[in-house]
Amino acid sequence: MRRQYWVLRGREAIRRHQHNCRECQQWRAKPNVPKMADLPLSKLRIYKPPFYSTGVDCFGPFIVKIGRRTEKRWGIVYKCLTTRCVHLDLLESLDTDAFLLSLRRFIGRRGTPFELLCDNGTNFVGGERELREAFEAMVPELQDQLAKQKISFQFNPPSAPHFGGAWEREVRSVKTALRVILREQSVPEPVLQTVLIEVEGILNAKPLGYVSADAADPDPITPHVLLMGRRDSSLPQALYDSSGVLGTRRWKHSQVLADNFWSTFIRRYLPSLQGRSKWQTDGQQLAVDQVVLIVDPQLPRALWPVGKVVETYPGADGRIRTATVKIKDRTYVRPVARLIQLPKISDTEDSTN
Structure with missing residues (x-):
């Protein structure tokens, strides 16, 4: 033409x-x-205990050896959306009962969360339904006493993994560590459970924010400061004296560590979350x-x-x-x-x- x-x-x-x-x-x-x-409110729960707002997801499967046979196991990650603490556990299956048992173990070790954010997996949806029906079956007097212990489930839309990017990225870190340690080999179930707990310790020792190369700068904060009272579980206990007259009571020591964590969290880590790395314009x-x-x-x-x-x-x-x-x-x-x-x-x- x-x-x-x-x-x-x-x-x-x-x-x-x-x-x-x-x-x-x-x-x-x-x-x-x-x-x-x-930033959502779940990332701004300042001065709240770890895992107050928690994201949860499953990953796997992994092949474990039981006697002469092999079976599948799945991992589950609980991620504190504010302090970035990680809790890992092992599941025998992806049904509702396995999730509820894991949730009971998580609550027994970390406390009851205020809210759980997850996708629309059948085990998560079924677990929320069973907990809700069990609460509704109680007498009104018992409901009034346990109302503060209710866990608020918030489900992401289907086919939207970017809604849970905080814990989806942690799943990738867990898989990377397991790939380096296990090298695609099947191991007994106690070995896999031990490796998961060790990986949990590695992730909780990960610094929050940028780590300076200058020795004069303060040490970066890690989730271990709140969970264990020290920056790394493999290092001996250290005493951080902010006032000079701490005394010998351990609760004062732990309070100083928590205050140090939150002050550093607000001053150094929280401002870095404000920037938008992508999706900067409106369509x-x-x-x-x-x-x-x-x-x-x-x-x-x-x-x-x-x-x-x-x-x-x-x-x-x-x-x-x-x-x-x-x-x-x-x-x-x-x-x-x-x-x-x-x-x-x-x-x-x-x-x-």
């Missing part, structure tokens, strides 16, 4: 066509991710009746389902990050990062399809 005619603003016409063409967007468009939100927000293409990494792009947004869920800052999409007669809750906006389908085209 260009050999016979001089096309005016041809590139603009093609881009305009690709922007409005539904088939072109189905093959070329990407999701419009909103700007990264402010076009979803609206009701918007036609969207649902991203499914397990299917080819040509087979991704197309649906219509029936409800949106704005966050605390007013930005929409989750929506309910209707596909035929079923509805699905999906994050905006998994939805590609398409041009609206006219009534005639819809009836033809």
Whole structure:
């Protein structure tokens, strides 16, 4: 065509066509991710005990040797979203009973958390349902006494692992350490449990924030300061005297360590969380009746389902990050990062399809 005619603003016409063409967007468009939100309250629980706000996730499986046979085991990680403390445990299966038993062991060692953040795994959903039904079956007088001990479950939207990036990144660290130690070999179950606890100690000794190379700078804070009263479990106990007249009582010593942790946490580590590493600009927000293409990494792009947004869920800052999409007669809750906006389908085209 260009050999016979001089096309005016041809590139603009093609881009305009690709922007409005539904088939072109189905093959070329990407999701419009909103700007990264402010820090959630779970990361700002200052002066609260460790694991007050906890994220939980499962990982695995691992092959263990029991006699002459081999079985599968799974790991579960509990991550304090404020102090970055880590608690690891071993699961025999991924059912509800195994999760509830692990939760009881976690509460017995670390205390009852105020809230648990997790994905929509069947073991987590079933555990929350059983705990809720057991609480509702109690008499009103007992409910009033145990109301403060209730654990608030907060579930992430389906297919949204970036909603739990804090503990998903910790799963990667655990897998990296296990890959170095075990080297893809199957070991007895007590050995695997011991290795998990050792990996837990390594992760809790990880410094929070940047570690300076200057010897005059103070030592970086670690989760071990709150959990064990020292910066590393492999090092001997050290006495941090802030006033010079501590005395001999250990509770004063532990209080000085906790105060030192929180003061350093607020001054050095918390400001580093304010920066937005990605998602720094806002895209076009979803609206009701918007036609969207649902991203499914397990299917080819040509087979991704197309649906219509029936409800949106704005966050605390007013930005929409989750929506309910209707596909035929079923509805699905999906994050905006998994939805590609398409041009609206006219009534005639819809009836033809």
